[in-house]
Amino acid sequence: MMTDAILLTLKLAAVTTLLLLVLCLPLAHWLSKTQSIIKPFIEAIVALPLVLPPTVLGFYLLVWMSPNHLLGQWWIAVFDRPLAFSFAGLVFGSVLYSLPFVVQPLQRTFEGQSAALKEAAFTLGANPWKTFWRIQFPLARPGLIAASVLGFAHTVGEFGVVLMIGGNIPGSTQVLSILLFDQVESSHYQEAHILAGGLVVTSVITLFSLYRWNRYASVRVGA
Known part of the structure; x- marks a missing residue:
């Protein structure tokens, strides 16, 4: 049971992180450059999971995924299976809930x-697309690594959202x-200690590695 939960958690975190990087890279670049009047609104929507209780987000996602609403109806029509209480549903909810940690x-x-640097590239004849991939994207590597680590780690630690839309299957x-919660409810405290301790150690190692990498990257840039 624990092995299945570990593998499922790692799979969910990996898929979610990859999707977030694909979605968030252009969004973050646009937010960093735009002067549009809708920028504060978009930033507020992106940051909403930071302050919104996870169960609230999970509740509305569960409603939208139900067969009585458009998203749930469309998913059933295309894939012939419900979106709620499925791995795909967990990915959908995880992407939304971890969005600010990557953006x-x-x-x-x-x-x-x-x-x-951007102006110099334009002066030399590079178009915006080439400038982004040849100059801005390579320079963004430290932020890309930080966003990937934070998105992955945050997905691993999710509880409220995944419980609401995925249950305990x-x-x-x-x-x-969810397994940790299940073990505590069943008074299996020894197993709960193992799970909780493992998550604490993993979180500390992850954050330590991230901060050490940021320091190393800053020293290299400063040099």
Whole structure:
């Protein structure tokens, strides 16, 4: 049971992180450069999971995924299976819930890049697309790594959202945080200690590695 939960959690975190990077890279770049009047609204929507209780987000996602609403109806029509209480549903909810942990580090990275480099590239004849991939994207590597680590780690630690939209189905939606809750409810405290301790150690190692990498990257840039 624990092995299944670990593998499912790692799979969920990996898939979610990859999707977030694909979605958040252009969004973060746009937010870092735009002066649009809708920018504060978009930033507020992106940051909403930071302050919104996870169960609230999970509740509305569960409603939208139901067969009585458009998203749930469309999913059933296309895939012939419900979106709620499925791995796909967990991915959908995880992407929304971990969105600010990927967008914000990337946005701050792009905002910190020198405008002179971009202007120099334009002067030499590079178009915006080439400038982004040849100059801005390589320079954004520290922020990209930070965003990936934070998105992955945050997905691993999710509880409220995944419980609301995925329930507790072993091998299907029972991730580590749900298994820990299940062990505590069943008074299996020894197993709960093992799970909780493992998550604490993993979190500390992850954050330590991230901060050490940021320090190393800052020293290299400063040199």
